[in-house]
Amino acid sequence: xxxxxxxxxxxxxxxxxxxxxxxxxxxxxxxxxxxxxxxxxxxxxxxxxxxxxxxxxxxxxxxxxxxxxxxxxxxxxxxxxxxxxxxxxxxxxxxxxxxxxxxxxxxxxxxxxxxxxxxxxxxxxxxxxxxxxxxxxxxxxxxxxxxxxxxxxxxxxxxxxxxxxxxxxxxxxxxxxxxxxxxxxxxxxxxxxxxxxxxxxxxxxxxxxxxxxxxxxxxxxxx
Amino acid sequence: xxxxxxxxxxxxxxxxxxxxxxxxxxxxxxxxxxxxxxxxxxxxxxxxxxxxxxxxxxxxxxxxxxxxxxxxxxxxxxxxxxxxxxxxxxxxxxxxxxxxxxxxxxxxxxxxxxxxxxxxxxxxxxxxxxxxxxxxxxxxxxxxxxxxxxxxxxxxxxxxxxxxxxxxxxxxxxxxxxxxxxxxxxxxxxxxxxxxxxxxxxxxxxxxxxxxxxxxxxxxxxx
Numbered sequence: 001x002x003x004x005x006x007x008x009x010x011x012x013x014x015x016x017x018x019x020x021x022x023x024x025x026x027x028x029x030x031x032x033x034x035x036x037x038x039x040x041x042x043x044x045x046x047x048x049x050x051x052x053x054x055x056x057x058x059x060x061x062x063x064x065x066x067x068x069x070x071x072x073x074x075x076x077x078x079x080x081x082x083x084x085x086x087x088x089x090x091x092x093x094x095x096x097x098x099x100x101x102x103x104x105x106x107x108x109x110x111x112x113x114x115x116x117x118x119x120x121x122x123x124x125x126x127x128x129x130x131x132x133x134x135x136x137x138x139x140x141x142x143x144x145x146x147x148x149x150x151x152x153x154x155x156x157x158x159x160x161x162x163x164x165x166x167x168x169x170x171x172x173x174x175x176x177x178x179x180x181x182x183x184x185x186x187x188x189x190x191x192x193x194x195x196x197x198x199x200x201x202x203x204x205x206x207x208x209x210x211x212x213x214x215x216x217x218x219x220x221x222x223x
Numbered sequence: 224x225x226x227x228x229x230x231x232x233x234x235x236x237x238x239x240x241x242x243x244x245x246x247x248x249x250x251x252x253x254x255x256x257x258x259x260x261x262x263x264x265x266x267x268x269x270x271x272x273x274x275x276x277x278x279x280x281x282x283x284x285x286x287x288x289x290x291x292x293x294x295x296x297x298x299x300x301x302x303x304x305x306x307x308x309x310x311x312x313x314x315x316x317x318x319x320x321x322x323x324x325x326x327x328x329x330x331x332x333x334x335x336x337x338x339x340x341x342x343x344x345x346x347x348x349x350x351x352x353x354x355x356x357x358x359x360x361x362x363x364x365x366x367x368x369x370x371x372x373x374x375x376x377x378x379x380x381x382x383x384x385x386x387x388x389x390x391x392x393x394x395x396x397x398x399x400x401x402x403x404x405x406x407x408x409x410x411x412x413x414x415x416x417x418x419x420x421x422x423x424x425x426x427x428x429x430x431x432x433x434x435x436x437x438x439x440x441x442x443x444x445x446x
Contacts, residue, residue, distance in 0.1 A: 009268060014287065034411075035324070037260035037306050039271035045232060048262035048271055048306040050328050064237065083260050083271040087413070092434065096352050096363045097370040101258070105273050129319050133409070140319045141399060147320040169421045179364060182428050183421040186356070186437055188257075190310070191414035198392045198406040205405050211315065214409055 001027070009109055010162040020163040023058075029106040029163055030055050031131075033084035034190065038062065040073055040080050053082070054127035060108065060156040061115075061124035071152045074112035080156060082108045090186040093170035094179045102166050102185060109160040115153040124153045135210025224250070232332055233385040243386040246281075252329040252386055253278050254354075256307035257413065261285065263296055263303050276305070277350035283331065283379040284338075284347035294375045297335035303379060305331045313409040316393035317402045325389050325408060332383040338376040347376045358433025 001023035004010060012019035020026070030036075036053040039046060049070055054061045060082060064071045074080050089102035115121050122143070129137045143151065170183050192214050195207045224246035227233060235242035243249070253259075259276040262269060272293055277284045283305060287294045297303050312325035338344050345366070352360045366374065393406050415437050418430045 014293075034310055035308065035326075037262075037271050037273075037308070039260075039262040039269040039304070041264045041267070041269045044264070045302050045332070046262040046264045046269055046304045048260050048304045048330065050260075050306055050308040050326065052324065070237075079268050081262070081269045081271045083273055085258065085260070085273040087257055090355055090415075090437075092356060092359060092363075094364055095370070096348060096360065096366050097374070099352055099355055099359070099363070101275065101355070103258075103273065107271065109268070125319060129322055132313055132322055132324070133315060136315065136322070137319065140315075140322070140404060141317055141402060143319050147318070151320070169419075169423070172423075176364060177423055178425065180425070180428060181363060182431050182434065183424055184430070185419045185421075186434060187416045187419065188413055189416070190411055192313075193410045193412070196392075196408045196410065198408075200392070200395075200400055201406055202401070202403070205403060207407070208405050211405065211409060214313075 004161050007160060010107070010160040012162050012164055018164045018166055020165060026106045026161045026163045027055060029086060029104045030060070030084050030108070033086055037083045038070065038074070038080060039082070040070065040078055042073060052128060052132065054124065054131040056123065056127050058158045060110070060158060061127055062154045062156070063125065063128055064152050071154055074156070075114035075152070075154050077111050077113060079109070079111055082156065084108070087188050088167070089188050091166070091170050092183055092186070094172045094176040094181040094183045098170055098172050100166060100170070102168070104163065104165045106161060106163045108158050110156045110158050112154045112156045115155050118148060120155070121148060121151065121153045124155070125151065133211060133214055135208070139208060227384050230383060233330070233383040235385050235387055241387045241389055243388060249329045249384045249386045250278060252309060252327045253283070253307050253331070256309055260306045261293065261297070261303060262305070263293065263301060265296060275351060275355065277347065277354040279346065279350050281381045283333070283381060284350055285377045285379070286347065286351055287375050294377055297379070298337035298375070298377050300334050300336060302332070302334055305379070307331070310411050311390070312411050314389070314393050315406055315409070317395045317399040317404040317406050321393055321395050323389060323393070325391070327386065327388045329384060329386045331381050333379045333381050335377045335379045338378050341371060343378070344371060344374065344376045347378070348374065356434060356437055358431070362431060
């Protein structure tokens with residue numbers, strides 16, 4: 001996959017050595033992130049809201065069951081920014097100054113459009129459902145006419161993007177390595193624990209294997 | 224603690240039954256969230272960036288080692304929005320339509336100001352270090368004059384905020400409960416694993432107890 005052009009909009013100015021612009025790296029982060037943070041401007045006020053997302057090619061999809069403030073605004077073609085962040089660890093340096101976190105983050109820019117056709121809506125809803133738990137779409141009851149009409153889907157064509165990644169141990173000033181202070185990394189990851197049956201679950205229905213095997217790590221990027 | 228006034232800016236319009244406006248609920252989410260997503264507008268372009276944060280009373284602090292685009296802009300008193308999101312589980316309903324996630328999220332509005340005094344900078348840096356790992360400030364090497372001068376700290380006075388929370392099992396349409404489809408919740412949480420020593424760590428330095436006991440859950444809100 002190719003790179004995004006470096007422009008004023010997506011160029012990483014702070015710690016540029018951590019920046020990456022290739023689609024493969026960026027999309028891997030987008031696909032692994034369970035949720036995203038969508039930013040838009042409403043009457044000069046920036047607003048950030050967490051959203052579920054899915055990616056197909058260079059398009060991001062978002063949805064809502066009603067025409068929310070956000071969906072109306074971003075569906076009208078206003079500029080948006082979407083951040084995807086995977087927190088991988090706490091980085092504890094000897095000096096306060098060099099404390100940090102290990103992370104993989106991507107920031108995407110584009111404009112949103114309301115999806116009108118049933119065909120694209122269904123493709124998007126399948127991707128959104130599969131993003132929650134791969135394997136789920138085929139198992140769950142598909143949307144009916146009424147639900148499809150009540151669901152608003154927004155497509156955001158990714159125009160520009162960048163990734164920023166920090167990995168590895170702390171980087172202290174040379175003189176500080178002799179200090180008697182522990183330094184290192186505390187790894188973090190999003191952990192799934194045992195599925196909890198719906199209290200109203202009919203008897204005799206087992207947890208499906210795609211759920212019992214669910215982990216948030218190691219997801220493959222979409223095509 | 225009291226409530227934030229409900230205004231056009233912070234009123235939750237989508238699923239308002241999930242909204243909360245009391246400071247205690249909102250600040251508990253802010254304090255537990257390891258990172259935040261900061262939104263601002265730069266030349267009509269919304270931008271969202273992940274940041275480390277800390278809260279003291281009604282003030283949020285952010286910092287950077289250099290005068291980044293973000294810090295310059297938010298330090299100049301422009302409006303900002305900051306989102307804090309804790310993902311607690313995947314909610315798998317029988318119907319695609321009722322799929323969801325369990326979460327606790329807070330969205331905060333305010334304007335940023337550059338912190339000028341050494342005294343407030345140090346208070347903020349202590350809070351930011353303690354937010355990464357409680358107990359760390361007293362153990363690490365404190366900032367020296369050069370580091371303090373090179374560190375930009377932004378204070379954001381919280382003017383308005385709201386929280387949105389979803390908990391519990393899926394809510395399916397009555398007719399769907401009879402379907403032979405598994406439904407329930409997959410709990411998620413941010414898990415710390417065993418600390419990794421810095422490869423350059425001097426011998427004989429053990430992992431401190433505040434690190435080996437580190438978990439991201441159950442943090443107490445700040446005063």
